[in-house]
Amino acid sequence: MENRQRLEQIDSGTMPDATAQQQPAKGAPRLLLMGQRRSGKSSISSVVFHKLPPNETLFIESTARIQKDSLSSFMDVQIWDFPGQIEIFENSNVTFDIDAIFGEIGALIWVIDAQDDYTESVARLHHTILNLQRSYPQINIEVFIHKVDGLSDDYKFDIQRNITIQIQDELSDQGIDNAPVNFHLTSIYDHSIFEAFSKVIQKLIPRLGQLEAMLTNLCRTCRFEKAYLFDVNTKIYIATDNTPEDMSSYEICCDFVDVIIDFTEVYGSWPRTQQWRDRLEGEPWDQPLEDQVACDRAEAGMILSDSQRPIMLREVDRFLALVAIMKEGSYDKMPQINMNVDVVVKGLEEFFRITKQKNIVEPTIMKGPGRPLQGGR
Amino acid sequence: MIQGIFYARFFPRQGTRIVAQSPPGCIVPVPGVDKPCLFDFGVLQEYIIPRQAFRNRYITVNEPSGKYSVLGFPVSINDSKYDRNEFIFNFGLVVEAAAVRDGGTDGHDAGPGGDDNDQVPYERVVRRLAATFAEMEKQTGFLSQDQSARPVDDSDGSGGSDSETQSPSKARAAAAAAVRNDHLHNPVGSYRRRPIESLLEIIKEDLNNYGECMIPVDDANTLNMKLFPHHATPPIVRGWHVPVAKVKFADVVDPTWDLTLQRVVAHVDGVADVRRIAQRADVSLDLAKLALRHLLYYDTVLLLDIFLFGACYAPRPGIHDFVANVGGMVDECANYVCAGGAVAVSAKSTGADDGGGGAEGSSGQGASGNGAGEEVLMTTFCVGKTVAEWLKLHMDAGLDVLRFVDVRRLVQFGVIKGCLYRVHKHVVSKQYLAALATGQARPVAGGDPLQRYTDGCHTFDQIMTEQGLTDAEAMEKLKRLSASAGDLGVIYK
């Protein structure tokens, strides 16, 4: 409880305008998933938050009632999945407490099926925006133009342009010009959905700037090409350095995290026997395993055949991991790099301890998520 | 003759199958037809729907017995809207195989030679069928939407529809496709369409009977096809050639013809050489040559040499056919060459009443023709004897040839029929030749225009036409050209 209080204070400190018309905080920031039925909302949430293999989303039956997921991570986020058919603003007998819904909403995610006739969906989106703009102008509206896999690039961008223009025109007709509406091309068959979510989430992070500064700094000192701070469970990255975005490096880092998770599960998630431990701590080592290891946190590295751009990972806490793409040759300088990384990791811990009064007793080793992960991709 | 025509398709489930064929049972057996198939479909199917590398090109294969060839153009259209991502079909023809000497070892009689089983004309038909139906399929799914299209030997219709059934994995891709080309799923049912089977039937019949066909396939498309014979590329036309018309151009020529062609044709009189024709028709020499070459291709003219009394002609083996009056050649000749309406000439008879001889000739040993007249005239040509000399010879013998025959026509007839050949006159300069051999001399640009003719490769006709000289003049100039006396030689060949 008091955490929230804190949080609120901080928030009020950081973004006064936000807190201005914010009701007394009720729970974590909230993401709303809306859109026509069969537009893929459920698939999205199940893939992103339940690690469901994309091809298995075929079996998901369409949502009948609001489904609430909560992402418990470095910060708790709620995801509300709205059934497509529900018209929040239309139906006169208002069964919905609009405030309850949109009160502390972080962002509204509107999903449009790109492979379907989207005119109606756009219309409804437009309608929704209008309604929201009146009462909650600060709400970010994130439009996911979805199911773009299997579409040619030109075609994708055509669609995006169409929709964007439609919305903007409609809005400006209504006198609304700079509504916070963003568009993302997404698909559950590649990383685009995760990237989109990353963008959405990042907007919710207080002091994002500082995080980015730290990462940027790290990259400079260690000659990293790119560094991400990942939320391990969702593969959403909550921050990166200030070098330009680059899908491919994000993707490989994502998958790197995946591989690590899988390895962890297969070899790290089951208890070893005592005699095993005894043997290892006996001759010739004569010290507890904890002391035999160089680093008490999970660390990993990978070298490509062309020995360019090695990748390294370092656990930050039980939710977060630092993943970085190095420059060629720098793998030899691993020692210094590790030292630098240690420093940064410490810094990050600090950061989060401050931002959310969660005092980390001692860094606990990254645990594989309880439910077994499907390896399929 | 088209022995069979078929429409084969690759079905994702049944594989390569014949959908339509004509005559029925010519490729795969159908109930009610006990006539054996033209060949074993099992053996040839891999050539009818081949692997990808060989699709979308013209393919022919002969079946093992060597009697027939299958001509086809397997088309595959790739599109994710199709099950297995492609639609593969082939409209093929079966024609007699080009007869090869003892083709099959079991010595089946090699079919009749000659152009009756020439496959070349059918290639365009096959290509046209492929192109047309491919286009129609792409536009309206003409073939893939055809619900009646199931293998002729397919007992249960499972295969018929399967090109359209889409596995779940496809569903979204197809939907996407739908968005992309919205004209995709327009109702093909709305077409008045002719069943392909009957279409093939008509094509076969028309092509076999009329050598062409014009068949509406549906409201939008019509198949126009014609069999064009394929000839060898005609020989090069030279400036000194004399074209002779084989048809009455006046009758066939029409305003739609190429203008140059029309002009040139107008001056083909069997006397004028190409160069002169070009001048008279007022077209560039090259164009004239081109035009004539065209006429040659369609075998409407033939090329002779310039006729001169000073020129010399000699018999060639073909003359024996003449003597034997093969195909009534002699009579034909008589009608062709006789001057001033006199009927036929004979060595002695003073024209007019040669009827007796004629009658007897035809009644008796048909060969010996009517009177030895033309034979004698023909056979007496000889190497080293100019027409003039030949004429004199007969005059002296008391035969007033000129009275009875148009000598030019006689000679030309001989040449055309292959009884005579022109003995050409070539001039050779020893020195020039030697020079060329050693590579010293090149035909000097500024030098004497005649020199380049003295390598023996050029006939006097050429020299005369190109230099606009008479034989005598040319000879004079050439003589003056050469330094030493014995240098110049004239070779008759």
Added chain:
Amino acid sequence: MPSSTDASINQAAAQAQLKKVKKQKVLLMGKSGSGKSSMRSIIFSNYLARDTRRLGATIDIDLSHVKFLGNLTLNLWDCGGQEAFMENYLSQQRAHVFSNVGVLIYVFDIESRDVERDLATYVNIISALGQYSREAKVFVLIHKMDLIQSTNREAIFNQRVAVVRRKTAEAVAILHKHQPSPSSLSESEGGIDLDMHLFATSIWDQSLYKAWASIIHDLVPNLGVIETQLASLGVAIDADEILLFERTSFLVVSRWSSHEGDRNPYGDRFERMSNILKSWKHTCSKFTGTPRNAEQFTEFEYKMGPTFSMFVTKFTANTYILVAMPPGEARFNSAKLNVAAARPWFKFLDGPPVSAGPPGQIPAGLGGYSNEMGGMAAEA
């Protein structure tokens, strides 16, 4: 290192019993659209599962000569499953197709509409096989399991297995009738029954790797040697588990586990590792922009604090090796050194010394795949 000495002894012993290059005819059959070419292209041509959507139908027989390790060549007969072709295999090409067969892989499409028909064809195939290649092994894959709700998979699979076994028995019975030499038959019959293995597979998960790993497992020459040597290596570096992968397909060629390693609750971890590493390889190729079936990473190490350590590394020209071991920096480093030192003992995996291409070139294995799946649409 105390280990290297005794290992070298094993090695010497092992080298003695090495065999020359082996060739195997592998028939890949099943009804059209059951997913033969897809699985083939995934295993051997580094296709992504979703790329296989783009494949066209296989016309007649698509032959590929796949080099596996240095000393095994799989003549992979991917037989188009259209009825017309099947008829052809069973009649015209019968002898040609079914003689000298080492392995028959028969693929059933779980969602097939006409099971009876499929089984009928299957029976014909089996009897044809029995007629021409009695010693052939049979692998039956019940494919496209991903299209079944995960909850029902088990049940449906078992029921299918039962049917197939029954039909196989019938097929053998048919052989009885047609072949008058009972002596040879009895064993051939037994052969067919014994050498039949069934798998539930899907191109979307590791089940495919499980099936294929067991298919090639028996085909790999010198297996004994490999195992003994892996064992001695494992002991030497006191690892918990060692997996040996073929470099391109990432199928598990051989493995070794310590007592502790055997306690690992994840029974499917081997094929799972195959799957993970293969897709990791794809990620890398996408990242580096280098060809899918080119070699991608050389080194992958992961130390999970005091829980465990592991590394995957390029081993011989044709193999990768995965070592899972207890934590500890020193232990880890020495293990890596030892593995490097052990490479020479496994050289034979690259086949006769001649065929090992000069360094820096794409090694032997690759050649085999390049010419198959000519129209690789993956990059689209």
Added chain:
Amino acid sequence: MALSVLPSPDNFVGVALVINRSRDGPRFVFHYPPHVAAAAAQSLGSQADHGDDMDDDDDLAPRRNSRMASFEGSSSHAEHGADLGNWNHDDHLVTDSGSQIVPWERVAGFPTKDLENILTPARAYHKRLFQVSLDPLYCVSYPIYVPENGVWRKKKREQQRTSGVKDDDGSAQVETDGAAKSGDKGASDADRLDRRDAAKGAEEAEDKKSNMTMFNLVFFLHPNKHEVRDLVDVMFVHIIKKINKAYKYCQQRSDFVWKESKKILALKDKGREDKRKMSLLWDEILATSSLAASMQDIYEAVSQNKIAALQLETAEGMVTHSVQIPVPFHVSDLPPDPEGDQSGLWMTTANSFIPDDDIEEPEYLDKNFALLLLADEKKIVAELQGDPDGATVSMVEFVRHCKPTLSFHQVGQQSSNVLTPAQVRKYAEHFIYWRRAIAIPPLHARDMYIVNPNCDMRKLQQASARWARQFPLLPALPNFLAELSVAPRPYKLHCPSKAHRHVYMQMLAWLMRGGWVTQLCTFAYVVVWPEIIYEVEYALEAEELTSAKRAQGVAREPSPSDTDTTLASPGSSISALADTATAGFGFLSLLDDASNMSSSVATLRPNTSSDRDTPIASPLRRPGDSLSRGTSHDSSVSAASLSTPAEQAAEKARLERIADKAARDLAERAMAHARKAAPVRTAHPSVNSARHLVGISPRIILDAKKATGKESRYLSAIGQRLRDRAAAAPGAASKDAWEGRVAETWPLFWKYFNGRSALERIALQEEMKRKDVWNLLTAMSEFFICVRHW
């Protein structure tokens, strides 16, 4: 004789060996040349096809197709990026998708992987023509399958046979039949085989188990549209079948094709892994495999239209075999296209005009042909002694003896019968087959030689240079040709002196070799002048009348009318008799020759019946017969049906009426005949222009030898003339004798008067002195017309 289409590098682009095995399936073993160009398919609009040029809406078709092609191909073609553009086809490439492009795995623009499939046809094609065209490429072959029982190797006894490939053909036939019969037991055979091999080394067993089921040597042709059939035909008959049989022979005896293929495939696999340059690899393969080498030879030789000599090093020793497309070394008539590939060929009708019934008789050829060596005698002798064998000695002997002036027959004699006619023939054939010599009518200084109308003046430069080297002190080639060509004269007249005779004959031979000159021959037809025709007609009529009268004489007492006739022209009747006599003689003599010349007489009889002339059997009887038959038929009728007196009276009256009528007719005809001018024999019928001959035109007898009926009477009549001359000749015994001989030789010679046998050859044929022959011919020259050509 002359082939219209011959293989050349343009239309014969490559040769490839494909095999099929039950274990690893079809394999593309080897191809040559290393780079078979990818001929652009017409669908890409490369072909200049008149038809297509003319209607443009059909041009769309090709474009569409090409678009489709690129569309469907996009997956496969896009994969090898731009690098293919400037690829040397020697190095290996790696595509974006990582697959390795191996230079030798694309042939003629197709992946060998696909070719090997399409080029291993079903067993139905075993030993048949297999021809598939992949626009515009034609793949032609003669696939050879293993016998049904799966065993290539022949039974022992056959292995011992060292016989050549030819008779292998026969045995092969047998073997396949046998296999066909023993359908099922084939399997058990195969098993037996397996067991047997199990004994042998693992290697062996492995091979056997995965045995080759067929091999197919494929020829890639790229003919012009209209030449497809000719080219395929020529290649198939002369090359493809023969070579495949040779391979089959070796395969059966020593598993040759498979062993070699295995070797080659191994090398290629290695090459693929080591990324060897194709050029290097190919050199290696050609060096190590005699099969590959033989394919090289085949391509190099055949595409240059030379003789391909295969040397196959099989386990059971070297097998050699040679194939070629026999080149025409002459044409019988001017080729249509003066610049065509036939220009420059020697022209002669000597071969095409061989009388059909003599074609089989070796003697005829022996007498009519001589061997003209194309290379220098010494050179050839050296060649022979190069690789000596049993025949070498006598062959050298042969070479020494044969001269272009001597017919084979004479060579035989000259070699004082060291060489039998058979040998002469055999060796001659040998040299001709190996293109070291050609057969020509023997050269003779008295014959006329003209510049070959077909000679290729473009070659004159080099030729005259060579000529100058060969015959330094003699007239230059152009001049000599000019001299020859001015007017046809016997060759000797060009020769300044007897001393030069020898060298001039050499010059002639030289010119013959180069196709610069050809002999001007004389062909003759008998011409029957009106006088003769009239005479024969007249005689026939007379005979008819006399016999008619004789017939009537039987019926009733002679009527005055006949006496008139007999009185009217005694001479005529005599002449008639004379004629008939000669006619008879004429026939006999003709029959004689006919019978000993050939059997053609028999075949001639039927068509005589169609003739309204007398049949050969009894020339004199028939007219009478026919007449009497006419009447006697009636009488017989009457005799049959004599009943009542009245009727008899009536009948008699009728008969008389008929008789009278007949008599009257006869009388009239007799009158007419009498009125006709009696034939008068002039010394020179050809110029007899008597009035009664006007309107009769001379006739030509096409083939005196086959002459029958009236024509034969013409011939004999002419013979009679000649004899008359002999008789008429005043005094001078010698002359008399001479004319006599002319008369005798007439029936002997007239068989040459058929427009096909050159009179120049008579001397050789009849083994007479040619001078003599010419004199005789001149003597009878009035009675035939001549045509002169080569």
